[in-house]
Amino acid sequence: MEPIMRVENLSHVYSAGTPFQKGAVRNVSFDIMRGELLGVIGHTGSGKSTLIQHLNGLLKPSEGHIYLAGKDIWENPKEIRNVRFRVGLVFQYPEYQLFEETVRADVAFGPKNMGLSGEELEQRVRHAMEDVGLDASYLDKSPFELSGGEKRRVAIAGVLAMHPEVLILDEPTAGLDPEGRENLLRCLKSYQQKRKSTVLMVSHSMSEIARFSDRILVMKDARVLMCGTPEEVFSRTEELETAGLNTPKAARIALALRKRGVELPESIFTMEALVNALAAKKGGGGVC
Amino acid sequence: MLKDITLGQFFPGNTLAHRLDPRTKLMVTVLYIVALFCAKSFVSYGVMALWLVTAVQVSKVGYKALVKGLKPVWFIIVFTAVLNLIYIKGTPLVTIWKFTIYREAVETAVFMILRIAMLIMGTFLLTYTTSPIRLTDGLETLLSPLKKLHAPVHELAMMMAIALRFIPTLIEETDKIMSAQKARGADFESGGLLQRAKALIPILVPLFISAFRRADELATAMECRCYSGGEGRTKLHVLRFAAKDYLVLALAAVLTAAVIVLGRMGL
Amino acid sequence: MIEIKHLRYAYPAVEGQEPAAVLEDVDLHIEKGSFTAILGHNGSGKSTLAKLLSAVLLPSGGEVLVDGLSTAEEKNIMEIRRRVGMVFQNPDNQIVANVVEEDVAFAPENLGVPAEEIRARVDEALAAVGMEAFRLHAPHLLSGGQKQRIAIAGVLAMQPEVLVLDEVTAMLDPEGRREVLETVHRLNRERGMTVLLITHHMSEVEKADRVIVMEQGRVVMDGSPKEVFPRVEELRRLSLDVPGTVDLLYELRRIGWDVPLDALGVDECADAICKFLQ
Numbered sequence: 141m142e143p144i145m146r147v148e149n150l151s152h153v154y155s156a157g158t159p160f161q162k163g164a165v166r167n168v169s170f171d172i173m174r175g176e177l178l179g180v181i182g183h184t185g186s187g188k189s190t191l192i193q194h195l196n197g198l199l200k201p202s203e204g205h206i207y208l209a210g211k212d213i214w215e216n217p218k219e220i221r222n223v224r225f226r227v228g229l230v231f232q233y234p235e236y237q238l239f240e241e242t243v244r245a246d247v248a249f250g251p252k253n254m255g256l257s258g259e260e261l262e263q264r265v266r267h268a269m270e271d272v273g274l275d276a277s278y279l280d281k282s283p284f285e286l287s288g289g290e291k292r293r294v295a296i297a298g299v300l301a302m303h304p305e306v307l308i309l310d311e312p313t314a315g316l317d318p319e320g321r322e323n324l325l326r327c328l329k330s331y332q333q334k335r336k337s338t339v340l341m342v343s344h345s346m347s348e349i350a351r352f353s354d355r356i357l358v359m360k361d362a363r364v365l366m367c368g369t370p371e372e373v374f375s376r377t378e379e380l381e382t383a384g385l386n387t388p389k390a391a392r393i394a395l396a397l398r399k400r401g402v403e404l405p406e407s408i409f410t411m412e413a414l415v416n417a418l419a420a421k422k423g424g425g426g427v428c
Numbered sequence: 429m430l431k432d433i434t435l436g437q438f439f440p441g442n443t444l445a446h447r448l449d450p451r452t453k454l455m456v457t458v459l460y461i462v463a464l465f466c467a468k469s470f471v472s473y474g475v476m477a478l479w480l481v482t483a484v485q486v487s488k489v490g491y492k493a494l495v496k497g498l499k500p501v502w503f504i505i506v507f508t509a510v511l512n513l514i515y516i517k518g519t520p521l522v523t524i525w526k527f528t529i530y531r532e533a534v535e536t537a538v539f540m541i542l543r544i545a546m547l548i549m550g551t552f553l554l555t556y557t558t559s560p561i562r563l564t565d566g567l568e569t570l571l572s573p574l575k576k577l578h579a580p581v582h583e584l585a586m587m588m589a590i591a592l593r594f595i596p597t598l599i600e601e602t603d604k605i606m607s608a609q610k611a612r613g614a615d616f617e618s619g620g621l622l623q624r625a626k627a628l629i630p631i632l633v634p635l636f637i638s639a640f641r642r643a644d645e646l647a648t649a650m651e652c653r654c655y656s657g658g659e660g661r662t663k664l665h666v667l668r669f670a671a672k673d674y675l676v677l678a679l680a681a682v683l684t685a686a687v688i689v690l691g692r693m694g695l
Numbered sequence: 696m697i698e699i700k701h702l703r704y705a706y707p708a709v710e711g712q713e714p715a716a717v718l719e720d721v722d723l724h725i726e727k728g729s730f731t732a733i734l735g736h737n738g739s740g741k742s743t744l745a746k747l748l749s750a751v752l753l754p755s756g757g758e759v760l761v762d763g764l765s766t767a768e769e770k771n772i773m774e775i776r777r778r779v780g781m782v783f784q785n786p787d788n789q790i791v792a793n794v795v796e797e798d799v800a801f802a803p804e805n806l807g808v809p810a811e812e813i814r815a816r817v818d819e820a821l822a823a824v825g826m827e828a829f830r831l832h833a834p835h836l837l838s839g840g841q842k843q844r845i846a847i848a849g850v851l852a853m854q855p856e857v858l859v860l861d862e863v864t865a866m867l868d869p870e871g872r873r874e875v876l877e878t879v880h881r882l883n884r885e886r887g888m889t890v891l892l893i894t895h896h897m898s899e900v901e902k903a904d905r906v907i908v909m910e911q912g913r914v915v916m917d918g919s920p921k922e923v924f925p926r927v928e929e930l931r932r933l934s935l936d937v938p939g940t941v942d943l944l945y946e947l948r949r950i951g952w953d954v955p956l957d958a959l960g961v962d963e964c965a966d967a968i969c970k971f972l973q
Binding site: 254 | 601604605607608609610611612613614615629630633634637638
């Protein structure tokens, strides 16, 4: 895999002296690979939100560089609007940005700003709606008569319709009920796989990240604490817990079992894997 | 960028300026404004500057914060000053190309800048040192005689307090919505006036919707906390004039009188 | 403490539509000093129930009694609202004042409590949620969890009999969620505060005395967590989460392991598995 985006020694410090010092980023470097789903996790104030606003040029780095397909995104500051179309950013609670009279018009806002119109525009709107799992009957409804979960999907469709090369989502499931969370995450995963698109997702839920990410980036106090595959990251369960981060429940149960003398591989972090490992155990005779 | 707006912000502290009765501070501010509009010469402006500097020193607010408060209005100040420079005639001072600048014009422009800047700094000092609830409490008590005329004094004060409470929240929200729409390629910086006005729709519509939702939820939360209007309400901080309040008031009255007298004397 | 009898509620009809029933024949009795969790996904009627408890909404049928006072009677409303402290989802939209202590004082001010007593109540309420140090802070600069604790202090200052928390953690990060839940559990444990926690997060109800599951305006399950959680299939059909531990034990049972389904805690669950392996 080759990187589609590269973040190099990125630092961003908010103007000194203000009470908003939190959320700075210090000397952060990492790659986003083409076609992967990269999960980003960390406390509130660990710099996640600041980081992702750099990726599409909403914030300008104090130091360091961000490369998109090999080119520094700030090489020509006049082109920054173009970068925003190529790196789609979905903010937290994106439903609060809906404003048009119909769902169609709202989803079309981004692509229209790109200068698209006519058949192509309509096509994009329809495809984006499919990607978030909503059928065409929604197109003529007002976004404000939809349920919370539906509004959220429409807002995400509004970014997907710009056909971004990299899609970034800041806590896409915040505030949804378990059913809504599950559905949305499945949609995003299938979008990533079907469209061969690159997705970066910030989340507070370790189990969400564990189940859906190809790789995980862990942020702590403005720096990258870990970056690697879920196996690599969750084999350091205790380290994560010392850093005050939640670990998936499966990893916690596995740890508790290991402490009781049950031999289990270090890399267990989903329930499925744990069940399989335990099932194999019983077959091979009890150890406890 | 919107975070720079400091309107209605309160810096908690425990200085004399913070401890004064809000009614005292309101009345002193009114006297200060009256005096400011009566000031006509460098001498009287000097008195006013002394007044302001003393107040700032006592409050420990810091000049940085005060000057920052001027930021949003700089343009208007400079604009009116320039207009004054161009239109006021009198004794010629210098001539640059086709424009002659007159002594009176410079004087008026300088005074005008001073007046607006000091007006804003003075009123900001009031909101910086007084929590909005205390401020509205003070206003409500000062205006309470009007209740006899069935003026909705309590309701107005409550509305003001809530508005001040939600200013930072709504500013933060506006910032977020702007970023979100920018991420969808919205352009707020280019185009003619009409285009720019149109570009505001994607910000204003979500902002209004959110404000209404907030209002609705807040109303329910207030009801659940037994709010039923001003009748029978008590206060955590009972307003009481102390010796220091009378002293400060007297001082402000003397200063105002002095400025008026100076004005009469043509100074 | 709270008595709900044959409660029915329908939102007033919108033009051209049938009035939609949100609650149907709900019968509940909430014990004094208990910690009850109400679970259900969005639209199950759980938030409507909360609003009926504090007389923000009035029953379409049946009745709600708080300490024997009916919410349907106008003269009871203030007293009921004082006794039922409500905290809502969005912390920003329930804080009235710019300074923490003045916000906490809001309810007692409304109740006409004398100034010195307000002072005492405010200090006590802030201590109860561990926010004394933030007495003079501006609420909008606090974290979500801290704001929610201020909101709790704001209702505690009314000296209520019961605390009703309507999805108070939905907008918080894990840290804030933990802060708020710990506070609520402590209030229940140390002060005997009756708590009604409405949520859609399974993990938050494991320590409750009683779990009530709602679906389409009806109570469909009611019992202790150990009674409710093992009903895995039913919970999944209601599209509710099952705690991770129960999920694991359930899967293990499916492959023929003889493990109990009600080991809710991580350690308890590990012990149960070890016991079986031996």
